[in-house]
Each structure stands twice: as C-alpha cells, then as structure tokens.
Amino acid sequence: MAAPMNKRKHDDEKKDLVSEAVSEVSSNKKQKTSSESTASLDDPLTDFNGFAVEKILSENSQTKTLFVQGTFDGSESKAVVLLEKTAFRTNELPVLMSKETKLKASLKNDIYGVYEGLPMPELNGLKTTVIYPATEKHIRKYTYQQLYLVTETWQDYQQITLPYLNEQRFSIQWVFNILDKKAESERIVYEDTDPELGFVLLPDMKWDGKQTDALYLIAICHKRGIKSLRDLTADHLPLLKNIKEKCLTAVKTNYNIPPEQLRMYIHYQPSYYHLHVHVTHLKNVAPGTQAEKAHLLTDVIENIELMSDYYQKKSLTFALRESDGLLAKFKQAGKVLVTSISVE
Amino acid sequence: MAAPMNKRKHDDEKKDLVSEAVSEVSSNKKQKTSSESTASLDDPLTDFNGFAVEKILSENSQTKTLFVQGTFDGSESKAVVLLEKTAFRTNELPVLMSKETKLKASLKNDIYGVYEGLPMPELNGLKTTVIYPATEKHIRKYTYQQLYLVTETWQDYQQITLPYLNEQRFSIQWVFNILDKKAESERIVYEDTDPELGFVLLPDMKWDGKQTDALYLIAICHKRGIKSLRDLTADHLPLLKNIKEKCLTAVKTNYNIPPEQLRMYIHYQPSYYHLHVHVTHLKNVAPGTQAEKAHLLTDVIENIELMSDYYQKKSLTFALRESDGLLAKFKQAGKVLVTSISVE
Numbered sequence: 145m146a147a148p149m150n151k152r153k154h155d156d157e158k159k160d161l162v163s164e165a166v167s168e169v170s171s172n173k174k175q176k177t178s179s180e181s182t183a184s185l186d187d188p189l190t191d192f193n194g195f196a197v198e199k200i201l202s203e204n205s206q207t208k209t210l211f212v213q214g215t216f217d218g219s220e221s222k223a224v225v226l227l228e229k230t231a232f233r234t235n236e237l238p239v240l241m242s243k244e245t246k247l248k249a250s251l252k253n254d255i256y257g258v259y260e261g262l263p264m265p266e267l268n269g270l271k272t273t274v275i276y277p278a279t280e281k282h283i284r285k286y287t288y289q290q291l292y293l294v295t296e297t298w299q300d301y302q303q304i305t306l307p308y309l310n311e312q313r314f315s316i317q318w319v320f321n322i323l324d325k326k327a328e329s330e331r332i333v334y335e336d337t338d339p340e341l342g343f344v345l346l347p348d349m350k351w352d353g354k355q356t357d358a359l360y361l362i363a364i365c366h367k368r369g370i371k372s373l374r375d376l377t378a379d380h381l382p383l384l385k386n387i388k389e390k391c392l393t394a395v396k397t398n399y400n401i402p403p404e405q406l407r408m409y410i411h412y413q414p415s416y417y418h419l420h421v422h423v424t425h426l427k428n429v430a431p432g433t434q435a436e437k438a439h440l441l442t443d444v445i446e447n448i449e450l451m452s453d454y455y456q457k458k459s460l461t462f463a464l465r466e467s468d469g470l471l472a473k474f475k476q477a478g479k480v481l482v483t484s485i486s487v488e
Numbered sequence: 489m490a491a492p493m494n495k496r497k498h499d500d501e502k503k504d505l506v507s508e509a510v511s512e513v514s515s516n517k518k519q520k521t522s523s524e525s526t527a528s529l530d531d532p533l534t535d536f537n538g539f540a541v542e543k544i545l546s547e548n549s550q551t552k553t554l555f556v557q558g559t560f561d562g563s564e565s566k567a568v569v570l571l572e573k574t575a576f577r578t579n580e581l582p583v584l585m586s587k588e589t590k591l592k593a594s595l596k597n598d599i600y601g602v603y604e605g606l607p608m609p610e611l612n613g614l615k616t617t618v619i620y621p622a623t624e625k626h627i628r629k630y631t632y633q634q635l636y637l638v639t640e641t642w643q644d645y646q647q648i649t650l651p652y653l654n655e656q657r658f659s660i661q662w663v664f665n666i667l668d669k670k671a672e673s674e675r676i677v678y679e680d681t682d683p684e685l686g687f688v689l690l691p692d693m694k695w696d697g698k699q700t701d702a703l704y705l706i707a708i709c710h711k712r713g714i715k716s717l718r719d720l721t722a723d724h725l726p727l728l729k730n731i732k733e734k735c736l737t738a739v740k741t742n743y744n745i746p747p748e749q750l751r752m753y754i755h756y757q758p759s760y761y762h763l764h765v766h767v768t769h770l771k772n773v774a775p776g777t778q779a780e781k782a783h784l785l786t787d788v789i790e791n792i793e794l795m796s797d798y799y800q801k802k803s804l805t806f807a808l809r810e811s812d813g814l815l816a817k818f819k820q821a822g823k824v825l826v827t828s829i830s831v832e
Contacts, residue, residue, distance in 0.1 A: 459790055
C-alpha cells in the first residue's frame with residue numbers, strides 16, 4: 145500500500161485520525177515540530193508510569209476510541225494519547241476461544257448467558273499512539289468539534305459559499321497531478337481518457353485495496369471546472385451516466401462485486417472542489433455516507449432529469465465542523481445561530 | 489428504562505443485535521427453545537474450555553464485533569457466541585493509563601510513538617454472549633446477510649411494493665396503541681393532539697434517554713393511512729412542517745439541544761408503514777442515517793414544494809437484506825440480478 149500523500153490532507157473531514165497519525169509516523173519524514181524535541185522522549189515508553197490524565201479530548205463508543213490529553217511526571221509539555229480497541233483477528237480465534245479466556249457470568253437464563261470475557265492480554269491489545277510533546281495544533285486536531293447543520297439555499301451558495309471558495313483558492317494541483325499521470329498513476333484501477341466524459345478510478349486512501357467488502361474507490365472526472373453538485377445541469381448527464389456505467393463495469397471486472405452491492409455518491413460539501421464520485425461497498429457504512437453529506441449518483445441523475453436546474457434551485461443541507469471557515473461565513477450572515485451549546 | 493416491547497420487533501433492521509440478545513436474557517421470560525434444554529448448560533461457563541470454532545457468522549471491524557458458531561466438547565448442539573470489544577470507561581482511566589498498562593513499541597519517530605497497549609485484563613473485558621444450544625433460527629439471525637441495492641420506480645412501487653405490503657398486512661396495532669395512550673404513554677416527550685397535523689414524540693428504543701449527544705427520538709403522526717414517503721404530496725406540507733417546527737422546539741425545551749445539532753429524517757423503506765420521523769443528534773451517526781435509507785425532512789418538504797408529485801415520480805433507492813420478502817418480489821420481477829456473489 146502506497147503511503148498517504150498530500151491527497152490525504154484534502155480528504156474527507158471524517159477521516160480516520162488514528163490511522164493518519166500512524167501514517168505520519170511511518171512516513172518517516174522530519175516533523176516540523178522537532179524543534180521542540182528537547183522535551184521529547186528518545187526511548188520508547190514501556191508503560192504509562194507517571195502519566196496524569198488532564199482532559200478527554202474525544203470519545204466514540206461506537207468505534208471504541210478515546211483521545212486523551214495529559215502529562216508525564218508533571219512535565220509542562222502536553223502529551224496526546226490516542227487509544228483504540230482493535231478489531232478481532234480471526235487467526236487468533238482458536239486461542240481466544242479456549243480455556244485461556246476466563247468468563248465472568250453477569251446473567252444466565254435458559255439458553256442465554258452474558259459474560260465478561262477476559263482473554264490473555266496479548267490477544268486483546270489496544271492500539272496506542274502517543275504524541276509527545278504535543279503542540280496546541282495536535283490538541284485541537286484530536287479534540288471533538290461540535291457539528292452544525294447548515295441549510296444552504298441557492299442564494300446562500302452564490303452569496304456566501306462561492307465567494308468563500310474563490311477567496312480561499314484551495315489548491316487542487318494534486319488532483320491535476322493524478323489526472324495528468326504525474327502522481328499515483330500506478331494506483332489507477334480504470335481510466336476513460338475522454339476529455340469530456342472520461343474519468344480516472346482509483347482506490348481511496350481509507351481502503352487497504354484488499355478486503356473487497358470494505359471497497360472504497362474514487363472516480364475523478366477529467367473535465368475541469370465542475371466544482372460540485374451546485375454546478376451540475378442537464379449538460380452533465382452524459383458525463384454522470386458514463387461514470388456510473390463504466391465504474392460499475394470496472395468494479396465487476398476488477399473485484400467481482402455486482403452493481404447491486406455498490407453505493408455511488410457525491411459529497412456536498414465535498415472535501416475538494418473538482419467533481420468526483422465515491423464508490424463504496426454497500427456493506428461498508430463508511431464515514432460520509434450519511435444523508436446530510438452523501439447524494440446518491442442515481443438520485444443526482446434523476447433529479448436533473450426531472451428538473452434541469454434542480455441543483456440551482458434546491459437547498460442543500462450539510463454539517464460543518466466548528467472550526468470550518470465556511471461555518472464562520474454562514475454565522476456572519478446570520479444563517480446559523482452563533483451561540484453554541486456544549487454537548488458532552 | 490422500559491424493557492423493549494413488541495415495538496422492538498418492528499424496529500430498524502440494523503438494530504444492535506448484541507443489546508437485543510442481552511435484553512432477551514434480562515426479560516426473563518420463558519424461552520420457547522427450552523424444550524431442548526436437556527443439552528443446555530445449567531451452570532454458567534467459567535472459560536471457553538472445550539469450545540471449537542466452526543464458522544464465523546459475521547464480523548465488523550468498525551464496531552469491533554465478531555459472531556461465531558461452534559460446539560462445546562464435540563457435542564452435536566451448536567453454540568452461537570457474540571463477542572464485542574467494549575467502549576472505554578472513563579472512570580477507569582487513571583488505572584488504565586498507569587504503570588499497570590504495558591506498552592510494546594511498534595514505531596517511534598520523533599514526537600510520535602505507536603504502541604500495543606496491554607492493560608490489566610479486568611480493564612479490557614469483552615462483552616461475551618453465549619447462546620447454547622442455539623437453534624437454526626439463532627444462527628440465521630446472527631449470520632451476516634448480503635445487502636442488495638434496489639432502485640424502485642413509481643411503477644415498481646405500484647406493481648411490486650404496494651401489492652406486497654397489502655398482501656403482508658404488517659400489523660401496526662402497536663403504533664395505534666401508542667397514539668391511543670394504551671401503551672408507552674409514560675414515555676411520551678411531547679404531543680400535539682391535532683388529528684390532522686399532530687404527532688407523538690417519544691424516545692427510540694435504541695436510546696438510553698440520558699446521553700444527549702446520542703439522542704434518538706421518533707415522531708409518529710396521529711393521522712392514519714400515510715404509509716410512507718411514497719404517499720406524500722403537497723397536501724401533507726402542513727403536517728410535515730408542523731412536525732419539523734414543534735419537534736425542534738420540544739427537543740430544545742426538553743434536552744437543550746439547538747436545531748442546528750439535530751438530524752430529522754424519514755426512512756425509505758421504513759420498518760413500519762405509518763408515517764414517522766426520526767430525530768437524532770448530529771453527532772450520533774446512528775444505523776439508518778445513510779443516503780440509501782434516510783431522507784432529510786427538510787429535503788422532503790422542499791422536493792414537494794418544487795414538485796407536488798415528486799414522490800410519485802422519483803425513483804427511490806434502498807438496500808434490502810437477502811432474506812427480505814420484498815427483495816424476493818423484486819428478483820421475481822427481474823429488477824435485481826438473481827445471482828449473488830458471496831462477499832466475505
């Protein structure tokens with residue numbers, strides 16, 4: 145698997161922060177923060193001796209992760225620790241489900257028993273990432289950010305969103321590098337080179353490229369200048385239909401997954417403003433598949449068929465993180481309540 | 489918290505199977521399968537001694553669960569074991585992050601360190617549910633079912649879905665019991681009694697009623713006969729708008745959560761055919777929020793405003809499980825490929 149490149153930085157806001165931290169480590173490049181390395185630990189830790197928890201930055205009971213801020217032995221430098229329960233490894237099952245795993249009964253009724261299972265520690269390790277010393281930026285990055293639901297009318301798009309995008313001039317050079325085969329060309333799964341209807345299909349960074357029921361591909365169109373859903377009209381129907389048909393065929397050919405088991409969708413807001421379509425296995429309820437973010441490609445096509453200017457008429461609703469510059473613009477325009485209520 | 493009632497059975501297909509098994513145990517009612525209890529274990533297990541894994545029924549690396557079928561000591565009776573990693577308990581953090589937790593370094597680079605953390609077993613137990621002896625029905629229930637994406641045109645709705653619903657005559661007596669205060673009346677959070685525009689708002693069974701950032705409520709309309717999204721036209725705009733406004737106010741009043749942090753949506757296909765609206769906290773990416781299932785209430789209202797017969801024109805796309813009777817009907821009609829490819 146290729147190491148995450150700059151694409152990573154432009155990726156979905158709900159990216160897997162733990163994997164990202166790990167790949168930052170593996171990428172082995174000099175960290176900018178190493179100027180502070182006087183306080184850094186040269187030797188790896190062997191336990192959490194001397195660690196004091198200061199604050200829980202974020203927790204997720206569904207994915208079983210916990211991000212913590214703390215200090216070691218009263219040092220002034222902060223540490224950020226990312227803890228994550230690991231998925232079961234099926235090759236270890238014979239030992240995990242043997243006399244080595246003790247069971248403490250909490251309920252027993254007829255055929256049903258509920259227990260606390262206590263496996264050998266080696267079979268039940270936590271993925272633990274320690275960032276030390278951590279900067280304010282690290283702390284901010286791993287702190288849960290409040291989400292705000294924003295409903296953007298077409299007028300809001302023209303008066304708030306579009307000026308913001310133009311002002312920010314987000315670079316999408318890395319997208320052009322992919323389309324021009326200057327980067328990641330070895331990762332391309334399928335390509336249609338037609339400049340009007342064509343696209344490049346390649347694995348998303350979140351997918352390991354192996355486990356087919358976690359399949360996650362991205363189709364990036366060759367045509368430049370289509371920023372998002374908001375630009376789509378009947379003129380783009382041939383492009384959208386071409387992406388849909390050829391992606392489904394390419395996935396069937398390459399991964400033997402039939403069309404009925406694939407979800408194809410467009411994000412709004414997208415993480416970068418060059419039209420691309422997400423292709424995920426239906427079983428993979430990936431981050432960014434929720435109704436307030438994902439628009440099924442089949443729905444997009446049909447909405448435009450029903451009404452050519454559907455995406456220039458319809459309000460679009462999406463969630464923005466507290467730190468998002470676009471949210472600030474919507475707040476300034478009085479479109480979102482400014483007072484936030486802390487929910488924890 | 490009230491014990492799950494018959495509502496549970498009508499609930500979302502993606503319900504939490506582990507919690508459900510636990511509540512089946514706690515409900516302490518005589519199991520029908522107890523006729524087979526000669527093979528049942530009277531004493532709780534103390535470990536997995538003698539257990540042989542036969543088959544992995546289902547696994548989920550996101551939620552870190554694993555469902556296994558096996559036998560004890562060569563007995564012919566099958567056992568189903570549900571293993572689930574548990575969420576971190578913050579009250580145990582001081583011990584979890586102390587010298588008691590050993591760290592095995594796998595990577596160390598500048599300020600970043602990646603470790604395998606090995607806590608004391610007592611702090612890292614697995615939620616373990618054993619069903620033994622398990623029937624074929626148990627095995628089927630916990631076996632992963634292939635999902636199929638189906639795109640239903642309005643014609644398909646009239647020719648396939650509607651006849652199927654009429655033929656099945658799914659009972660929604662339990663919904664009427666709620667609306668008539670014959671059941672669950674103590675759980676009602678808010679009610680508008682108007683027979684045309686009114687609704688009852690109450691917590692979904694999946695929510696513990698406490699943790700506000702996991703809020704999950706259901707608004708069930710008083711008016712009878714609106715089966716689903718497919719029935720909605722401009723006539724229903726006053727009802728939909730009333731539900732939207734009054735729910736947002738009720739949630740603000742009762743739970744102090746502002747409108748920008750709430751997701752309101754309608755499922756298609758729904759789990760029962762009497763119009764109801766889901767209300768979840770934006771932070772809670774609950775099962776059933778995906779684009780192929782959830783339709784934001786704000787989008788539904790606006791689609792109908794743009795085109796009164798939108799939901800009688802538009803194709804609707806949704807996923808059905810392999811065992812769903814409706815899927816069989818779509819297959820018979822040649823609308824879904826019959827050959828399934830096993831994905832594991």
